[in-house]
Amino acid sequence: xxxxxxxxxxLRLMTDLAIHKDDGNISIxxxxxxxxxxxxYLEQIIxxxxxxxxxxxxxxxxxxxxxxxxxxxxxxxxxxRVTEGSLAPVACLExxxxxxxxxxxxxxxEIWQCVLDAVNKVVDSITLQYLVDKQKEKGNCGCC
Amino acid sequence: xxxxxxxxxxLRLMTDLAIHKDDGNISIxxxxxxxxxxxxYLEQIIxxxxxxxxxxxxxxxxxxxxxxxxxxxxxxxxxxRVTEGSLAPVACLExxxxxxxxxxxxxxxEIWQCVLDAVNKVVDSITLQYLVDKQKEKGNCGCC
DNA sequence: TAATATACTACAAAATTACTAGGAATTCAA
DNA sequence: TTGAATTCCTAGTAATTTTGTAGTATATTA
Numbered sequence: 001x002x003x004x005x006x007x008x009x010x011l012r013l014m015t016d017l018a019i020h021k022d023d024g025n026i027s028i029x030x031x032x033x034x035x036x037x038x039x040x041y042l043e044q045i046i047x048x049x050x051x052x053x054x055x056x057x058x059x060x061x062x063x064x065x066x067x068x069x070x071x072x073x074x075x076x077x078x079x080x081r082v083t084e085g086s087l088a089p090v091a092c093l094e095x096x097x098x099x100x101x102x103x104x105x106x107x108x109x110e111i112w113q114c115v116l117d118a119v120n121k122v123v124d125s126i127t128l129q130y131l132v133d134k135q136k137e138k139g140n141c142g143c144c
Numbered sequence: 145x146x147x148x149x150x151x152x153x154x155l156r157l158m159t160d161l162a163i164h165k166d167d168g169n170i171s172i173x174x175x176x177x178x179x180x181x182x183x184x185y186l187e188q189i190i191x192x193x194x195x196x197x198x199x200x201x202x203x204x205x206x207x208x209x210x211x212x213x214x215x216x217x218x219x220x221x222x223x224x225r226v227t228e229g230s231l232a233p234v235a236c237l238e239x240x241x242x243x244x245x246x247x248x249x250x251x252x253x254e255i256w257q258c259v260l261d262a263v264n265k266v267v268d269s270i271t272l273q274y275l276v277d278k279q280k281e282k283g284n285c286g287c288c
Numbered sequence: 289t290a291a292t293a294t295a296c297t298a299c300a301a302a303a304t305t306a307c308t309a310g311g312a313a314t315t316c317a318a
Numbered sequence: 319t320t321g322a323a324t325t326c327c328t329a330g331t332a333a334t335t336t337t338g339t340a341g342t343a344t345a346t347t348a
Contacts, residue, residue: 001231001263003234004336005338016319025273028293029293041338056203059289059345060169060294060346061291061293063292063345063346064294081264092288106285109288110278115266121262122259122262126255131251131252141247141250143244143246144236144244144247149305151303171325172325191325201322202315203313204315204316205323206315206324
């Protein structure tokens with residue numbers, strides 16, 4: 001039941017962008033340096049965020065990325081789902097609408113649905129702004 | 145954020161044992177056949193449950209496994225934690241007591257703690273007896 | 289036009305998951 | 319007392335997923 005580095009890095013990446021939101025375009029390189037994460041790997045993660053319009057990119061010199069909205073308008077849940085994929089504990093729950101036919105009438109499916117709902121409720125209640133505010137007080141160890 | 149087959153199989157295994165709780169020792173072989181799960185793999189999973197005294201084993205002919213308590217005295221959470229390990233979304237939360245030193249003052253740790261609490265709350269509120277009751281009504285597709 | 293970026297595709301290493309194999313030890317029943 | 323049934327134990331291995339690397343094309347600016 002682990003969150004992968006993709007999701008964790010995405011949170012740090014987005015927090016970094018939020019903190020520097022008034023500094024124009026932010027290059028992957030600068031984020032990678034500050035956060036001590038592989039540049040190329042970050043590139044792949046930010047691509048996922050760009051595809052879903054959570055960030056926008058500008059190519060070329062002085063290019064880089066920036067947020068498309070205010071930090072308070074993002075939730076942690078949204079960021080995690082874009083980078084991790086669904087937070088569902090089983091594959092059958094990955095499509096929003098219809099779980100797999102066999103599972104429709106399955107005992108355990110309802111358990112996993114409850115778990116998913118509980119997880120989503122938590123992560124959807126926390127905004128990126130909250131991370132920014134806390135970060136300024138506390139810091140981020142980088143390991144979780 | 146997936147539950148592995150270990151945890152899912154363990155749930156089916158324990159439900160199977162609960163349903164046959166008055167039939168004496170239940171062999172791995174019979175469970176494997178009923179549940180259509182590899183015998184050798186089940187063996188490894190049940191070993192984890194036996195080590196923590198969720199089931200007891202009898203060796204030799206006519207041997208097998210049985211529950212050590214009534215089905216209502218097990219929670220899904222307990223079964224999952226024994227087989228999956230902690231349900232924590234990050235390694236730093238795996239030991240109950242003290243998260244890693246660096247993380248103590250970390251922004252994201254509190255998010256993961258909230259997620260863990262939410263997940264545990266759900267799975268700890270469901271008993272094995274509930275699975276048995278529902279199973280009799282609904283069945284189990286085996287894929288989740 | 290050189291420097292600085294992102295965009296894209298493919299590959300690869302490392303870690304984890306999900307088994308498989310084989311035999312030793314134990315118990316029961318004939 | 320022997321053979322069948324069963325758990326116990328250790329290793330190995332295949333498949334999958336995660337976590338990156340590498341290289342090149344494309345775009346932008348000074």
